[in-house]
Every structure is written in C-alpha cells, then in structure tokens.
Amino acid sequence: GEDVEQSLFLSVREGDSSVINCTYTDSSSTYLYWYKQEPGAGLQLLTYIFSNMDMKQDQRLTVLLNKKDKHLSLRIADTQTGDSAIYFCAESNNNAGNMLTFGGGTRLMVKP
C-alpha cells in the first residue's frame, strides 16, 4: 500500500518558525492534508492542499508541495506554546475511494 513518512519529533523556541516535513509514495494523490492533535483530543483538520498547487498560505501557516519529489511541508510562523501538538500529514486519492493514508505524526514541542 501507499506510505506516508514523517519525523517523530521537533522542538522549537517560542517565536521561531517551525517546519514539519512529510514524504509520501502515492504518485496519484489528489489532496494532501495537515491534521493537528492536541493532548487528549481527536484530530482536527488544520489545512489541506490540492495536488495541482505548490503552495498554500493561511495566516501563520504555509504549506509547500513538491509533487516531483513527493514532499510536503508545513511551516508555522511565530510558533506559540499553543501550537504544541502532534501534527499528522495525510494523503487521499480520488481513484482509491478518498481514503486517508496517515503519516506517523510529528510531535512539536514549543519551548518558552
């Protein structure tokens, strides 16, 4: 099956930028997603990008997609302690029933 990989852990200082990276194997991905999971909670969709785009910006969040290298990144500007969470990358494929394939999650720790 298709695979999505992320690093397990990232630590940054408050006010710095965070960059969380993700690689995937499905060359026919339709959408790519970033979900956020705060402690003790379920997942919440943070942002998503259509596969024919290479960048999407939403306030402090910037998503970059390199389709050739199958690489997705999420940049959080001016990272705050409230951004501490686990971030999951996921992809879906319209030809495969739109099921989501998730990465293992990156735990972001923001130090004051």
Next chain:
Amino acid sequence: DVKVTQSSRYLVKRTGEKVFLECVQDMDHENMFWYRQDPGLGLRLIYFSYDVKMKEKGDIPEGYSVSREKKERFSLILESASTNQTSMYLCASSFGLARSFDEQFFGPGTRLTVL
C-alpha cells in the same frame, strides 16, 4: 459545528472480554470510520462504512468487527479482547457522496487498555 462523540474516553478491560466502542455523529454524514492510533504508526484504518448496514475492511480488520444499524451510529466490536489491542481508538465521519474533497471529522478518542 460537526460533532462526533465517542461513548468512553477511557476503558479498561480484561483479556477475552467482549468490548463495544460506540461512535455517534450528528451531521447526517454518509461515511464513518474507525482508526487505531499507536505511537509512531499514525492512524491505521480498521473498518469504514459508507451507508447503513454497509461496511468495508480497512488495513487492519483482524480481531475487530463493526455494526452500523443507524446512519448516525457506528460501533466497533472486539469479540475477544487481547493485550495487543491496547490502543487509542478514533472514530471519524465525513459527508461522502463521492465528493472530491471530503473532510473527515474526528471524535475525541477512546483509550482502551486490555489487561
């Protein structure tokens, strides 16, 4: 606001017990999903349902079954719980109906411990 609720936040069961995890959504969604979440492995799909009484196996269905008798409710059943089923279980729902972009909305999760 879409709301997906799960019957328990924490559950402790013994090996061999039958376990029911319940999930309810209030947005008339067609699709419902059960995942398990384990550290470093992300979310893995156990089963999903695209309509009442319809179910499809996900990536790791062994040891689990599901029931969807009503549109808003999707139950996950562990017929005989084992220690390797200790995990966080997440339910999700989505509009479905062949939408190109179909956001999944998640419940808060049930942390199950099997002793």
